[in-house]
Amino acid sequence: MQAAEKLEKASRVALYVRVSTEEQAEHGYSIEAQLDILRQHCKSNNKEIVAEYVDPGVSGKEMTKRAKLQKLLRDAELGRFDEVMVWKFNRMSRKMYDLMKIVSHLDKHKVSFRSCSENFDTATPMGRFSLHMMGAVGEFERNTIVDNVKLGMKQRARMGFRNGGACLGYCSVEDSGGTGKKRKTRLVVVPEEAVIIKKIFDLYAAGKGFRAIATQLNREGAKTKKGNFFAPDSVREILKNPIYAGTVRYNRYEGWSETRRRGKNDKPILTEGRHEAIISREQWEQVQEMFAKRSKASPRVHDSENLLTGLIRCPECGTPMVISRSHYRLKDGSKVALRYYSCGQFKGKGSTVCHANSVRADYAEAYVLERIPLVLHQPKLLTAIVKAVNQKRRGSGDALLGERAAIEENLAQIETKKRRILEVYEMEGLDREALAIRLDTLAAEARNLCTRRAEIDSEMEEDTGQEVTVATVRQFLEQFNRVLQAASPEQKKTLLHLVIREITIHADKTIDQIVLHFDPDSEAGKDPLANAKANGSLLHFGANRKRGPKWRIAI
Numbered sequence: 305m306q307a308a309e310k311l312e313k314a315s316r317v318a319l320y321v322r323v324s325t326e327e328q329a330e331h332g333y334s335i336e337a338q339l340d341i342l343r344q345h346c347k348s349n350n351k352e353i354v355a356e357y358v359d360p361g362v363s364g365k366e367m368t369k370r371a372k373l374q375k376l377l378r379d380a381e382l383g384r385f386d387e388v389m390v391w392k393f394n395r396m397s398r399k400m401y402d403l404m405k406i407v408s409h410l411d412k413h414k415v416s417f418r419s420c421s422e423n424f425d426t427a428t429p430m431g432r433f434s435l436h437m438m439g440a441v442g443e444f445e446r447n448t449i450v451d452n453v454k455l456g457m458k459q460r461a462r463m464g465f466r467n468g469g470a471c472l473g474y475c476s477v478e479d480s481g482g483t484g485k486k487r488k489t490r491l492v493v494v495p496e497e498a499v500i501i502k503k504i505f506d507l508y509a510a511g512k513g514f515r516a517i518a519t520q521l522n523r524e525g526a527k528t529k530k531g532n533f534f535a536p537d538s539v540r541e542i543l544k545n546p547i548y549a550g551t552v553r554y555n556r557y558e559g560w561s562e563t564r565r566r567g568k569n570d571k572p573i574l575t576e577g578r579h580e581a582i583i584s585r586e587q588w589e590q591v592q593e594m595f596a597k598r599s600k601a602s603p604r605v606h607d608s609e610n611l612l613t614g615l616i617r618c619p620e621c622g623t624p625m626v627i628s629r630s631h632y633r634l635k636d637g638s639k640v641a642l643r644y645y646s647c648g649q650f651k652g653k654g655s656t657v658c659h660a661n662s663v664r665a666d667y668a669e670a671y672v673l674e675r676i677p678l679v680l681h682q683p684k685l686l687t688a689i690v691k692a693v694n695q696k697r698r699g700s701g702d703a704l705l706g707e708r709a710a711i712e713e714n715l716a717q718i719e720t721k722k723r724r725i726l727e728v729y730e731m732e733g734l735d736r737e738a739l740a741i742r743l744d745t746l747a748a749e750a751r752n753l754c755t756r757r758a759e760i761d762s763e764m765e766e767d768t769g770q771e772v773t774v775a776t777v778r779q780f781l782e783q784f785n786r787v788l789q790a791a792s793p794e795q796k797k798t799l800l801h802l803v804i805r806e807i808t809i810h811a812d813k814t815i816d817q818i819v820l821h822f823d824p825d826s827e828a829g830k831d832p833l834a835n836a837k838a839n840g841s842l843l844h845f846g847a848n849r850k851r852g853p854k855w856r857i858a859i
Contacts, residue, residue, distance in 0.1 A: 317351045318385040320376055322359040322395045335360055335719070338391040345420045346389070354385050360750045371758035377406070380415045393419045400440055461554035464578040466491055471547060472529040473501040473582050491579035498582045500526050504542055505583050508591055514539045519654030533653045546574065549588035550581030610643070611669050611797045616807045618647040621658045626651055628662065663813045671815045672807065677785045690774050704760050711757045718750050
């Protein structure tokens with residue numbers, strides 16, 4: 305009897321499939337092709353498929369960015385299947401470390417890992433040995449390919465060709481000397497964009513700063529390469545880019561996907577480019593000298609005092625507001641500085657994008673710090689809050705199911721579009737570059753939809769259906785208020801940013817509502833602040849200016 309039960313349990317299989325856009329286009333490793341092979345294999349071996357996890361159009365490099373893989377690992381912990389099957393082991397991961405980490409996690413929860421085409425099973429010692437060997441070979445092959453690609457790109461840079469995406473002022477065109485799949489491209493000046501580049505360098509050389517230049521460009525209707533408004537950072541990057549002086553720069557950052565800006569290379573490749581310069585070498589050197597003189601950053605002034613930076617939302621555009629200061633001279637001759645929270649878009653991009661909509665900082669901070677403990681002394685308000693939370697929670701399930709159904713429909717439409725595009729490509733009726741661009745766009749749409757679907761699944765799984773009690777809400781607020789009162793300015797700011805999601809204001813520059821992260825499923829006796837996560841419920845504190853304080857709930 306026990307042997308029969310074990311056999312039945314072992315037949316529960318979860319399928320995992322993944323494909324990147326390039327693989328699907330070049331090798332035909334489509335989602336449906338993998339699923340068909342796996343389904344047929346399970347049918348032939350009398351195995352029951354209990355779940356299918358699909359990560360379309362994503363790289364196998366980073367496991368944390370694959371929503372369905374993360375869902376599979378969570379379901380393994382819950383014992384929903386006894387075996388995970390893939391078409392090839394590199395569908396799970398192309399990195400040896402990640403692959404071993406996944407298999408170890410599955411082993412911990414008594415789940416075996418099987419590759420259909422490579423015919424090994426981690427439930428056996430030989431299977432685990434084969435996995436280690438093939439994983440090491442797979443990572444070696446991947447690293448070899450990566451090194452070869454990097455070597456080719458470095459050589460291309462040394463020859464004066466630019467690697468990378470589009471930049472303002474230039475467009476990339478196919479070089480007449482290139483043939484076959486490895487067609488070479490070169491940069492060609494776009495006259496209307498070159499005018500913007502010249503203006504940026506001229507304005508900076510004349511003494512204007514990044515913010516002033518961005519404001520002027522936005523006022524004149526200029527746009528970035530992606531069609532966005534200019535920001536101070538985008539102006540700065542243009543002024544620091546030697547491409548406009550005729551120099552190609554490559555390998556500025558190393559290991560960008562892992563280290564980001566921390567991986568800055570002190571010795572990037574700098575070579576004379578084969579493209580036309582937009583500004584003169586003399587002006588480039590002049591601007592860089594001005595950079596060096598201005599690079600001594602002034603110290604930040606009492607940053608910890610600005611408790612609500614980034615929490616208050618602009619009533620006009622919804623952008624987080626940042627601190628600004630105005631200085632006044634009193635009748636006795638002394639100077640006084642007043643702090644305001646102003647629209648971040650306005651400060652960075654000027655009045656063309658938004659307006660200041662400034663709120664007095666001392667008023668906003670006092671309002672927030674007073675309103676949180678106030679609710680503790682209003683038993684009727686606590687009861688009303690709890691009632692509203694429970695009503696919202698009961699209705700949230702249907703909304704999530706409806707949203708999930710819409711996502712599934714959109715994903716099906718995207719897959720249909722992909723199949724049609726590939727059919728046209730196979731008939732040689734579509735340019736390879738156009739194919740890649742279109743598939744990339746569809747893959748990005750699918751990734752966003754899959755991410756949201758995974759979030760919905762997690763929300764539905766974590767919703768226990770238990771109603772919130774008055775004691776839970778009171779405990780949360782009491783703990784928060786007690787810690788807040790004893791905190792230093794730096795700690796107070798950190799605490800507010802941990803618990804408050806956003807603060808909205810009225811058009812007349814008074815507080816509208818405060819939105820707290822609040823987890824109604826926190827257990828009694830635990831620190832409620834530890835449960836203040838972004839995926840919890842939202843507790844809204846608002847103020848009705850005619851009737852006094854008023855609180856509202858949204859889940």
